[in-house]
Amino acid sequence: VFNISCAGCGATRMFKSILKLDIYQAFRYNPLMFILTILGFIYFIVNIILYIKGKKLIKLSFKFIFIIIIILLIYMFLRNLPGFEYLLPTKIN
Numbered sequence: 001v002f003n004i005s006c007a008g009c010g011a012t013r014m015f016k017s018i019l020k021l022d023i024y025q026a027f028r029y030n031p032l033m034f035i036l037t038i039l040g041f042i043y044f045i046v047n048i049i050l051y052i053k054g055k056k057l058i059k060l061s062f063k064f065i066f067i068i069i070i071i072l073l074i075y076m077f078l079r080n081l082p083g084f085e086y087l088l089p090t091k092i093n
Helices: 011-019 023-029 031-053 062-078
Strands: none
Touching: 011 023, 011 031, 023 031, 031 062
């Protein structure tokens, strides 16, 4: 409707590329979501290990989540500015 790319544009294609093990293409579709996915996966694995060991799980603070939201908003703003076209979803041949 507004002809702008949101912070999540390309995320579905990114996940499809990850499933095909095409990591470079996945990164080109949405670099920020790619990095956040890796960090989320690491967080998940660490919490599973802590749970198995019977230790206290790592909880995400409100401050951390707020910072991630701010980063996503800045990313969305930047990818719609002239000169930052490399942040847009890109298909590599």
